[in-house]
Amino acid sequence: MKYIINILIFLIVAHYTKAQDVRISAQAPSTVATGTQFRYTVTVNAKPSSYKGPDFNNFSILMGPSTSSSSSISIVNGQVSQDVSYSYSYVLSAEKEGKFTISPAEVIVNGKTYKSNSISIEVVKGNNNASYNNPSQRDNTSQPSTVSNDDVFIRVNVNKSSVYQGEQLIASVYIYTRLNIVGFEEIKFPNMNGFWSEDLETPNQINMKQEYINGQLYGVGLLKKVILSPQRSGTLTIEPVQATVMVQQRVQSRRRSIFDDFFGTVENVSKKLVSPKISINVKPLPENKPQPFSGGVGSFSLESHIDNTSLKMNEAFNYSLKLSGSGNIKLVDIPKPNFPSDFEVYDPKTTNNYTTKDGVSSGSKTMSYIVIPRHHGNYTIPGFDFNYFDLKTKTYKTIHIDDVNIQVSRDSSTNATAVISEFAKKDVSVLGSDIRYIKDNVEPLTQSHHFIFATSWYKWTYPVSLILLFSLLYLRREQIKQRANIMAMKNKKANKVANKRLKEAAKHLKANDESKFYEEVTKALWGYLSDKLMIPIAEFTRETANDKLKQKNIDELLLNELNTLLDTCEYARYAPSAINATKQEIFDQAAKTIRSLESLI
């Protein structure tokens, strides 16, 4: 019973499958060598009611067609689906070289005829060890004892060998082998000196594809693919890639057994591979480079965007620059706009979006600045030029970003002043440093290297003025000394002079010449005092004389006597009649006073 239900379900399911599209495809390798076996398979995803194989005109059928079928039923979310696959496979072998086409196979499903694709196969001349992965088929006698450079090698392919500086190119590292590679011991990729490089793909598993080179069938595997951008002009070299691989090699055993022919004896041989150097001719970018040059090579577009141009102070706005295009976009710097220095500018947020297609990087780069104006007023974010080298037209192109005017109005909210004072009181920020400006007035100009210090007149002024001082002092001293001498002389002679005067006075007394007599007596007294006391006549007064005499301890009596005598003489000179004493008495008194003074001084 269960069995019947199963059959019923199967039939129902099979009924549904009839509605599916019928797909038929033929598969075979695209290149084969003469004498090699290969497989040709036709696959249908439905059960065909009849099958008609293609004509294999130029190939001999070694085996086939052998039929196999598989089916699977899956139920997903209640949906039942069934996959059926019928395949017809042949083992073929080619005898002649050339390019041949295998005509389509035909199947009839539900009364309809479906045709498969036709397949063209290139047949090349094969040697007997045609299959790289089947060393057991290699001819024993032609077996080389070492792995030749033709068996395994590495090659670096570039898509362009002559580029402009900054233009991108793609370098792919391939391994070519005719032997079975067991494993890689080491792969050393060189430093790309002079290039900016970026890995495009480095497959973990190396997929071997078949390719004919010089009539030889090779397995080809991609080791690495990089995108290169030369950073300087001239001839740049991509240094060799070095690798050590383990290859399986059949060795000739000394004792040949019958099994050797069937299974072979293989051993793993390590082989060092070095790829040839590759030179890239890098052309410099043309002269007349516009300034500032962004370094961009390719085709670009640059846009600026501002979200608000009329705002209140302390309100943030967003200014963004978007660079998009293809070329060395990753290496291009978006210039920083010259924001007014009163703006608070935060570090820009950078958004990158890159893809690589057909060996050219493209994408976009966005720099987004958040800016807060801290003061009110009208500001301008100055525009700038973005220059790049266009690869299509081979010329420099300029994108101009326009000025942006921003109106910042006063914040009318109540706490505005508090906010202002917080930000307004800041140090004057040093934005740059430079030399100070030149002086307008450089005068007075003087004789270079003219030092009065070194001139002879300057040096001589010192001793000369010193000598002058000393000689003046000397003269002065001499003068004083001389005067002192005169005084001393006068002192000595004072008594004599006084006596002479008194004798003269005595003469006048005899002649009875009163006025002359008194004059001589006065003169004698004055002269004596002056000489004796060393007071010059000019400075001589009664007071100075008295002071000097007191200093010399002359007693009061003698002083009074002297003073009355002097008074009397003076009085008598102008009014002689009023004198009581006789002339002889006065004369005697004067002589006596002088004598007593002489004894005392």
Place this chain on the structure above:
Amino acid sequence: MKRIILIIVLFSTALHFTNANDFNVKPILDSAFIAYKNGNYQKCIDYYKQIEKHGLSSAYMYYNMGNAYFRLKQIDNAILYYERALLLNPSDVDILHNLQYANTFVSDKINELPDPFYVSWFKSITNLFSTNTWAWIALISFILILVLTYLNFLTSSSWVSKSIKTTAFAFVFIFVISIAAAYATYHIQSAHNKAIISSEAVEVKSSPDENGTLLFVIHEGTKVTITDEFEEWAEIRLLDGNTGWVKQNNFERI
């Protein structure tokens, strides 16, 4: 009285001496300033060089030349002229600032040996005036001392004599400082033993000989002191005390 006449005579001859060479510099100075203003720095230098050729100079003229050289990115010449300006006016802040700024462009970073405190004090005093000003101060204070001494001799009043003596001692102090400062600055300026390296890179050898051991390499703009000369070689000392021999054509004396 005689001395006063002598001083006047000396003064007038000194003034006369500078005026004698005073050819018409004003238009040249003006055109140099305008050339600088318009960015013709080379022209500006040429004008000033004309004046320099006549043996005339001033601190600010050298300062302006230094600025022009700086704008032409000839840092070694800029430093040379700033140093020359500084010799004539050692305390000018603008010259010091520009020299300091230009020195930041010199590739050799040499740590200057610090002066002992008394040397730096003395330097800060001597830097107050130029050599000639110091010389005049010394001379005048000397003559005043002599006059005061004579007056002291004449007077008999004791308090006048006392005040004269105090004043005279003050002038002795001034005289000693000013004559020392004049001598020191004169010595520095006339010695001509400071130089600025003018070649881009100079190898300093251990001996005055091409085969001498290479001691170190100095670069343009570095200030050195010349301590000895031998044929076409000169022994130099860096500010950090290192010495060695270089060819004479590698530097320009300040």
